Amino acid sequence: MSESTYLIQPCAPRRQLRRVPLAHPELAPAPPLNPLELRVLDAISRGxxxxxxxxxxxxxxxxxxxxxxxxxxxLGAADRAHAVAIGYQTGLLGTRPLDFDDA
Known part of the structure; x- marks a missing residue:
């Protein structure tokens, strides 16, 4: 296997863990998600x-x-873990703080 960066969703059950190669953000444009969808994706990424x-x-x-x-x-995602991986790949997650309440 080539030297690539992989993302493993830490909050996913063991049977759902999968290695997803990360794309370069400049090659993967972010799909248009509305603010509510971004908040939900952020919450999903937090488990x-x-x-x-x-x-x-x-x-x-x-x-x-x-x-x-x-x-x-x-996003063309198969499930929650895949959506989160795509969110990080495209810069939808991890590039700006979202206002989801952690409480």
Missing amino acids: RTNSQIGRALGRAENSVKGISHRIYVK
């Missing part, structure tokens, strides 16, 4: 459940599931 995200945002759990699904579609 929050849909229920926790819903409580923090004042939305129903099913609403958060719908938002998460839209994120996966926009």
